[in-house]
Amino acid sequence: MQSIMDFTKSELEAQIQPKFRVKQLFGWLYNRYAESFEQMQNLPKKMQQQLAEEFIINPLQIAAKQQSKDGSIKYLFKLRDGHSMEAVLLKMRGTEYHEDGSIKHLPRYTVCVSTQVGCKVGCAFCLTAKGGFVRDLTPGEIVAQVIAIKKDNGLEANRKLNIVYMGMGEPLDNLENLIKAIEIFKDPDGPAIAAGRQTVSTSGLGKQIYKLGSKDLGVNLAISLHAVDDELRTKLMPINKAYNIEAVMEAVKAFPINARKRVMFEYLVIKGVNDDLKAAKKLVKLLHGIKAKVNLIYFNAYDESGFQRPEEKDMVNFQEFLLSKGITCTVRESKGLDISAACGQLREQKDEESQ
Ligand code: SF4
Incomplete structure (x- = not known):
């Protein structure tokens, strides 16, 4: 049913x-x-x-949850067909300024949701990819992750939060269901989470970026770029063979972006691989003419990856170079690191692991 x-x-x-x-x-x-x-x-x-x-x-049940030292909570959901997937609630300090001049410090919530069980894209640094692809999530299975998390945390229905489609799976590989989920989320009679609070993060499926853009839903776009030359990007992300860096950039340029927003470029920094100033310079060149912001992410080393976490000094140099060229650049805190809830670290849990 x-x-x-x-x-x-x-x-x-x-x-x-x-x-x-x-x-x-x-x-x-x-x-x-x-x-x-x-x-x-x-x-x-x-x-x-x-x-x-x-x-x-309800198409899912909370099967397990794990709280990180930084307050993030990783949820393992069991689906009705026995498969499982994960979502993460990220809590950050936020400040709200009110018209009467008062200031409130409230936590800012972001839910990182999954769109597939597993993933077909096969990025080299990703734990989800190691488990292969199982199936697409239905719109209800995407929406229910947020509703279950809100309920579990006692968050009122009208509590504002952000959604990032950045959990398990490539959201644009499940485009039809993703679009329905976005529409349900933003419905004023439903969860009422404005499209501007929703960010679709993609490995760069060029054709699908155009299709999503043509719907003009008002969502934000994040691109997992990670490398500035095709050779390295193909090694890290085999999808680059189908849509190389130039193709991704062309698709981004055609994407409708709210005047006050920017396209987020995610750049996973890996020690000795893409962490030097030569790469930073190339990145600046690539972003020329795009309203962009860059998020540098520390690679979180895990045993099978064969990659290492970058040095802090290299991260700082990289960030300062981008800032000096007028590009907004943040370094992502490795939230949820101790519970394997950081980007590219979600995977389907086998039953014995989740008990
Ligand atoms: S990083 Fe994202 S797109 Fe790449 S394999 Fe993992 S889940 Fe798929």
Whole structure:
């Protein structure tokens, strides 16, 4: 049976009449975290029964969670077919300025969600890739990760948070379901997470970047670039054979970006591989003419990777060079490092590992 969370509001409106019932249904699912149709008291009993005969609500269960020293929580979710995948709740310090002049310090939440079980892209530095590809997640399985995490942390439905499609899988390889999930998230009667708070992170599937851009959903784009020449990028990311650096940059230039936003370029810094000033100079050249910001990420070494974490001084030199050229550049804290929740470190847990 399919989850009702797999459907956008307009898809449900095509099946359920009158339309305002769908609005009520969305309210129960995404703002009141209902777990059964019976709970939806303002829906007619008959409709509750019909819905229960046709759909399930929640397509996943929390199977395990692990808290990192920095406050991040990694969730392992079990899907109904027995497969599993992960999402991570990242907490950062945030400040809110109010019209009355008051300032509130509230944690800023970002949920890093998965879009597939496993991944086909096969990046050399990625633990997810090592497990191969299993299947795409449905829209409901993408959306339910955030809803389950909000509920588990007692976050009110209207609590603002950010979503990054940066967990397991290549989101643009599951484009149709990704687009539906984005639409469900941004629905004002549903989770109401504005598109500007959602970032799609891709390994650079050129054709799909154009397709996502043509939908003009208002989401942010992040590109995992990691290398500045094709030879190295192909070694790190075999997808570069299909879409080389030039092809990725062309697709990025065509992507509609909100006037106040920039395209994020993720650059995983690996010791002795792409951490020198020669690479930094090439990167500046590549980004010419693009409203870009760069996020330098410390590579988190793990046993089988064969790569090493960069030296802090090389990271600083790299960052300072970009800043000196007027490029916004941050160094990503390795959040969740101690629980293998950092980028490229999510993978399907085998049952014995998750117990
Ligand atoms: S880094 Fe992302 S795109 Fe590359 S193999 Fe891992 S999950 Fe797939």
